[in-house]
Amino acid sequence: xxxxxxxxxxxxxxxxxxxVLRERGQREVFCGLTGIxxxxxxxxxxxFLVVGSRTCAHLLQSAAGVMIFAxxxxxxxxxxxxxxAGMADxxxxxxxxxxxxxxxxPEIRTLFLVGSCPSEVIKLDLGNAAQRIGARHLKGExxxxxxxxxxxxxxGIETTFTEGEDACLTTLVPEMPAEAPGAAQSLVMVGTLPxxxxxxxxxxxxxxxxxxxxxxxARRAGALPVVGPNTRYLLAQPFLGETARAxxxxxxxxxxxxxxxGADGTAAWLSAAxxxxxxxxxxxxxxxxxxxxxxxxxxxxxxxxxxxxxxxxLPDSQLEIPLARFLATELGMIPVEVGTPYLHRAHLAADLxxxxxxxxISEGQDVERQLDRVRAxxxxxxxxxxxxxxxxxxxxxxTKWSIELVFSPVHGFDQAGxxxxxxxxxxxxxxxxxx
Amino acid sequence: xxxxxxxxxxPPHVGAMRVATAMRGVHYxxxxxxxxxxxxxxxxxxERRSARPPVTYTTFQARDLGKDxxxxxQNAARDAVERFQPQALLVGASCxxxxxxxxxxxxxxxxxxxxxxIPLELPSYQRKENWxxxxxxxxxxxxxxxxxxxxxxxxxxxxxxxxxGPAALGFRHRDDVREIRRIxxxxxxxxxxxxPLGASPExxxxxxxxxFNIVLYPEIGDExxxxxxxxxxxxxxxxxxxxxxxxxxFINEVAALAGVDPALALDDPSSRMPWWxxxxxxxxxxxxxxxxxxxxxxxxxxxxxxHxxxxxxxxxxxxxxxxxARDIRIAAKEYxxxxxxxxxxxxxxxxxxxxxxxxxxxxxxxxxxxxxxxxPCAVISSPxxxxxxxxxxxxxxxxxxxxxIFDTWVHPLVMGLEEHLLTMFRDDFEFSDAAGPxxxxxxxxxxxxxxxxxxxxxxxEAAPAAEGDLGWTAEAERELRKIPFFVRGKAxxxxxxxxxxxxxxxxxxxxxxxxxxxYAR
Numbered sequence: 013x014x015x016x017x018x019x020x021x022x023x024x025x026x027x028x029x030x031x032v033l034r035e036r037g038q039r040e041v042f043c044g045l046t047g048i049x050x051x052x053x054x055x056x057x058x059x060f061l062v063v064g065s066r067t068c069a070h071l072l073q074s075a076a077g078v079m080i081f082a083x084x085x086x087x088x089x090x091x092x093x094x095x096x097a098g099m100a101d102x103x104x105x106x107x108x109x110x111x112x113x114x115x116x117x118p119e120i121r122t123l124f125l126v127g128s129c130p131s132e133v134i135k136l137d138l139g140n141a142a143q144r145i146g147a148r149h150l151k152g153e154x155x156x157x158x159x160x161x162x163x164x165x166x167x168g169i170e171t172t173f174t175e176g177e178d179a180c181l182t183t184l185v186p187e188m189p190a191e192a193p194g195a196a197q198s199l200v201m202v203g204t205l206p207x208x209x210x211x212x213x214x215x216x217x218x219x220x221x222x223x224x225x226x227x228x229x230a231r232r233a234g235a236l237p238v239v240g241p242n243t244r245y246l247l248a249q250p251f252l253g254e255t256a257r258a259x260x261x262x263x264x265x266x267x268x269x270x271x272x273x274g275a276d277g278t279a280a281w282l283s284a285a286x287x288x289x290x291x292x293x294x295x296x297x298x299x300x301x302x303x304x305x306x307x308x309x310x311x312x313x314x315x316x317x318x319x320x321x322x323x324x325x326l327p328d329s330q331l332e333i334p335l336a337r338f339l340a341t342e343l344g345m346i347p348v349e350v351g352t353p354y355l356h357r358a359h360l361a362a363d364l365x366x367x368x369x370x371x372x373i374s375e376g377q378d379v380e381r382q383l384d385r386v387r388a389x390x391x392x393x394x395x396x397x398x399x400x401x402x403x404x405x406x407x408x409x410x411t412k413w414s415i416e417l418v419f420s421p422v423h424g425f426d427q428a429g430x431x432x433x434x435x436x437x438x439x440x441x442x443x444x445x446x447x
Numbered sequence: 448x449x450x451x452x453x454x455x456x457x458p459p460h461v462g463a464m465r466v467a468t469a470m471r472g473v474h475y476x477x478x479x480x481x482x483x484x485x486x487x488x489x490x491x492x493x494e495r496r497s498a499r500p501p502v503t504y505t506t507f508q509a510r511d512l513g514k515d516x517x518x519x520x521q522n523a524a525r526d527a528v529e530r531f532q533p534q535a536l537l538v539g540a541s542c543x544x545x546x547x548x549x550x551x552x553x554x555x556x557x558x559x560x561x562x563x564x565i566p567l568e569l570p571s572y573q574r575k576e577n578w579x580x581x582x583x584x585x586x587x588x589x590x591x592x593x594x595x596x597x598x599x600x601x602x603x604x605x606x607x608x609x610x611x612g613p614a615a616l617g618f619r620h621r622d623d624v625r626e627i628r629r630i631x632x633x634x635x636x637x638x639x640x641x642x643p644l645g646a647s648p649e650x651x652x653x654x655x656x657x658x659f660n661i662v663l664y665p666e667i668g669d670e671x672x673x674x675x676x677x678x679x680x681x682x683x684x685x686x687x688x689x690x691x692x693x694x695x696x697f698i699n700e701v702a703a704l705a706g707v708d709p710a711l712a713l714d715d716p717s718s719r720m721p722w723w724x725x726x727x728x729x730x731x732x733x734x735x736x737x738x739x740x741x742x743x744x745x746x747x748x749x750x751x752x753x754h755x756x757x758x759x760x761x762x763x764x765x766x767x768x769x770x771x772a773r774d775i776r777i778a779a780k781e782y783x784x785x786x787x788x789x790x791x792x793x794x795x796x797x798x799x800x801x802x803x804x805x806x807x808x809x810x811x812x813x814x815x816x817x818x819x820x821x822x823p824c825a826v827i828s829s830p831x832x833x834x835x836x837x838x839x840x841x842x843x844x845x846x847x848x849x850x851x852i853f854d855t856w857v858h859p860l861v862m863g864l865e866e867h868l869l870t871m872f873r874d875d876f877e878f879s880d881a882a883g884p885x886x887x888x889x890x891x892x893x894x895x896x897x898x899x900x901x902x903x904x905x906x907x908e909a910a911p912a913a914e915g916d917l918g919w920t921a922e923a924e925r926e927l928r929k930i931p932f933f934v935r936g937k938a939x940x941x942x943x944x945x946x947x948x949x950x951x952x953x954x955x956x957x958x959x960x961x962x963x964x965x966y967a968r
Contacts, residue, residue: 037526038484038505038506038523045482046485066571067483067541069453070461070486073452073453087450089448090448090451093573095448102448105448112450113450130542132509168480168482169507170508170509380530399485400487402495403491403498405497406498
């Protein structure tokens with residue numbers, strides 16, 4: 013075993029209490045390209061063009077399942093041997109593909125050129141290509157709205173799964189209009205949420221009295237919120253480190269909160285936003301009480317099934333820590349190991365602080381050794397990717413496949429019960445089957 | 448660069464994974480970036496395998512580039528051999544690792560590993576999945592076959608064969624092997640080895656002990672079979688036994704080569720397909736236009752069944768794997784259609800729309816194209832989705848395979864009686880358009896062929912007439928709506944084409960029936 017692969021138990025200098033198992037080795041995770049699958053559903057006039065290999069196209073097809081067939085707003089420009097012969101040729105080819113694409117899909121207002129492992133290894137400068145092609149499309153036909161062309165990396169060498177969304181949103185931040193000098197304080201909710209959840213949160217903000225609310229990403233290219241020193245931003249997703257940094261570069265200030273999973277998580281998240289806007293606590297409680305009550309009622313139905321059950325999360329999306337917090341504090345589950353591909357200590361501080369004493373937290377992965385730990389721990393439920401789920405089931409371990417947690421509506425009061433159901437269902441199934 | 452949303456084949460290293468996963472005692476060390484492990488779930492989810500594929504990915508990240516990707520590879524090799532104790536280690540690169548030029552073969556050779564190491568050169572930017580599988584299997588056979596092993600003398604033993612080509616993620620490979628074993632058993636022939644599916648490196652060592660080879664899937668097994676013929680003088684049977692006729696030919700060839708009586712397998716009482724196809728209910732199948740697309744082997748076999756065994760008219764034939772385009776060209780000539788050799792699904796979609804078939808036979812992609820066009824469809828070839836790795840026995844090969852094919856292809860078509868009823872009672876509330884096609888999956892309503900009734904309806908497609916658009920009179924349009932939905936599109940197209948050729952300004956009731964007479968079969 014090499015030092016690079018040896019695992020190290022590193023105590024953080026910032027909080028002596030938190031021990032994190034750091035591992036390097038084989039990782040069983042998606043790359044950031046996968047983010048396209050839900051990002052393109054959210055941004056209704058955006059197109060995602062991956063510049064990559066046949067492998068990239070194959071991955072998207074495997075991850076997007078049947079979405080491939082509904083005239084999707086994503087595609088891969090597959091690099092072929094002749095593109096590798098010389099760089100100039102490569103740029104000319106890319107121009108040709110993009111022009112053809114924009115001619116075919118005139119409704120597109122934002123085009124993302126998405127970098128992949130192959131495009132990065134051959135040092136194909138997509139940022140430069142985006143500027144060059146973008147200059148030609150500043151204005152559409154007869155002065156109509158043009159096409160904004162941006163570039164980000166979703167490659168496996170740079171990004172893990174949901175980090176693809178982080179990279180994508182980071183490129184949108186410079187595109188946000190600057191707020192007017194002396195503008196009133198505004199709120200930006202950051203992170204892709206299903207429309208139904210986003211609408212619930214916007215209604216709650218309005219009821220709280222926070223009227224000036226924007227969403228990143230916006231559903232349409234022209235609807236990006238303003239940003240500046242009077243902007244407060246609230247993360248709806250835990251995997252947005254780079255986006256947060258870009259927002260802060262433009263003067264925005266983060267509201268610290270746990271992530272909005274479950275009754276208490278959502279209440280704390282909304283309360284943190286209300287506090288930042290100086291809203292009276294009595295009013296806040298009045299507004300969130302009904303939703304919180306509904307969520308608690310829904311969760312009570314699942315408590316008998318989940319209480320006392322031991323759960324392990326394998327690293328996947330960075331949602332692991334807030335979800336473990338939710339399951340432990342609101343449903344009485346016992347997190348054994350909580351693995352995350354990357355741990356942003358500042359953004360997750362509120363959730364980390366609420367995790368039960370003795371939870372093993374791991375960052376990164378050496379999949380074989382981690383599976384050895386799963387076999388030794390024998391948790392009641394293992395949250396993992398689809399490459400591992402059936403093999404673990406065959407070993408007699410119940411699993412919950414993790415991707416569903418990224419695609420399904422799980423945030424907020426009215427999804428708390430649905431979120432608990434996702435974890436309860438495999439256990440219930442294990443108990444009902446008599447074969 | 449090729450713009451693609453859908454790709455019929457994965458990259459060549461996925462083909463290598465299919466071979467490694469099919470075998471026992473083999474491990475594949477793949478130099479690849481983080482994220483390439485997505486391919487594992489093709490095996491664990493689509494094929495529902497209960498174990499992870501035997502693949503270790505080095506999963507290098509950006510911070511490793513330019514410094515220790517080579518040592519990362521060697522560490523991963525050491526760990527994998529120690530943990531899995533394989534009888535043979537495959538080493539290779541995915542598309543990204545191919546670009547960083549670490550030379551997996553050289554790196555592994557220097558390590559003096561305790562098992563044979565088989566390097567794979569799979570050019571990701573020129574080749575694809577099937578080629579990768581064929582090349583991998585060929586390299587395995589070449590490296591592991593003991594060239595001193597020869598068949599035992601024939602006196603006092605049954606003939607024995609190798610079955611080459613079945614792999615993981617293969618369309619119906621599991622059940623095809625079972626069905627072919629049954630046929631060989633009837634003939635009194637032993638199977639020495641099935642490979643790669645279920646074979647170990649030790650099994651491959653003795654591959655020379657068989658009298659001859661049967662290549663079930665040329666896309667994967669042919670390369671190895673050619674080398675075996677050269678090295679061991681093992682002839683190969685290349686007739687693919689899909690369909691009744693092809694199965695009979697296959698049995699005759701195998702029996703001749705083995706020196707046994709073919710009648711032992713030819714008179715199989717479980718072969719029901721010929722009678723099903725001759726029975727009167729199947730009369731309605733006569734001349735149904737069918738468009739066929741898939742891998743070349745399955746497409747050519749399907750065309751023969753469609754033409755000779757079901758009485759369909761083949762109106763389109765193509766494949767996505769260029770390596771076997773020749774087979775498609777020969778078959779297309781036989782049926783008088785233009786061969787379609789492409790891996791671009793948009794081209795396939797255009798060809799299907801232009802051919803206006805009544806049934807599409809294809810891959811998962813054609814299933815979706817057909818759904819969009821409102822045409823019945825059955826799946827005959829990879830790539831396929833999870834429902835085409837069924838729990839039940841469902842081969843494509845042999846007589847049972849032919850039974851399965853008859854049911855599978857005819858099921859989506861409106862059965863003769865139902866078609867008859869639809870025509871007789873087309874205004875009946877239960878058979879009206881609003882009820883939708885009963886034979887397509889419930890929620891997929893076909894696109895309305897016409898806009899809501901107006902006096903003159905402009906057609907959506909550009910009319911062939913030079914004088915501008917062709918309009919339908921209200922009366923003609925009402926009549927068109929009475930035609931059953933599954934032939935209405937064709938009637939509309941034919942009528943408009945006819946009107947265009949005749950230079951008519953509008954389409955009347957007369958035009959509709961003149962066109963019908965004009966195009967009558």
